[in-house]
Structures are given as structure tokens and as C-alpha cells.
Amino acid sequence: MDQRISLVTLAVADLDATRAFYLDGLSWTAEMDVPGEVLMIKAGEHLLLSLWAEAEFEAEVGPIRRGDGVAPLTLAHNVATRDEVDAVLATARAAGADPVSDAVERDWGGYTGYFGDPDGFRWEIAFNPGAVADLVLP
Numbered sequence: 001m002d003q004r005i006s007l008v009t010l011a012v013a014d015l016d017a018t019r020a021f022y023l024d025g026l027s028w029t030a031e032m033d034v035p036g037e038v039l040m041i042k043a044g045e046h047l048l049l050s051l052w053a054e055a056e057f058e059a060e061v062g063p064i065r066r067g068d069g070v071a072p073l074t075l076a077h078n079v080a081t082r083d084e085v086d087a088v089l090a091t092a093r094a095a096g097a098d099p100v101s102d103a104v105e106r107d108w109g110g111y112t113g114y115f116g117d118p119d120g121f122r123w124e125i126a127f128n129p130g131a132v133a134d135l136v137l138p
Helices: 015-025 054-061 082-094 131-136
Strands: 007-012 030-034 038-044 047-053 073-079 098-105 111-116 122-127
Touching (some): 015 030, 015 038, 030 131
Antiparallel strands (some): 007 073
């Protein structure tokens, strides 16, 4: 696994307020904006900050920690092929990661799976075809 982060995803309670803060307040520019679901902002040469509505986040990743559960964020490592997703997940599991979920085809056209690090933070390993891949892959 390359030593890099492709996306930092944060679950947000009010996506409209978050959008107003980052886009209007900080004058950042959206790379992708899906009202009610997600706002993505380029945060580096190959790095996106993904601000995801809590309901959408929980539907894919799992319950937000409000006591028990996962922390309301994920770290993503994007790769160029579906086979690489499976290989990285296997490497992480061999290193002792919590397997969380096998990779699956997602409704939006990607292929992703998750593992948990020793502290329980979720890493998404993703093949993400299209414009997002062009932004995050070296």
C-alpha cells in the first residue's frame, strides 16, 4: 500500500451549513456537490476533503459513534483497478486490520471495501472511476 491519503471524509450533521462555511465562508471551491449527500473539495494535489451528510455516511460505513460505533470519519486510499482494491484489503488484513467489509460494487459505479486500523478508524480502499479518480490518483 502506498503511503498516501486520497480522501478525508467527515460526516456532517447539516450539509447546507457545512457548504455555506467552506464555500461561502472560506471561499473554497467544490469539485463535486450533490445536495443532500456530499460536498467534495480538493485539499491537495491528489487529496479531496469529502463532507458527507450523516445519513449517507451511516448507510455506507456504519453507525456514527455516539457512545458505541465508529468515529464519524473515514480515510480513503484510492487505487486504479478493482484488483488493487482486493490486494490492498488482503495486505491490511494480513497486517492485523479489522476486516470490516469485503469490497463490493457500489451504486455510484465504484468498487470499495473497508478495514479498521488498531484504533478502529475506517479506511476505505476504493476503485473510483471517473472524475474523482483523476483528482486523487498520482
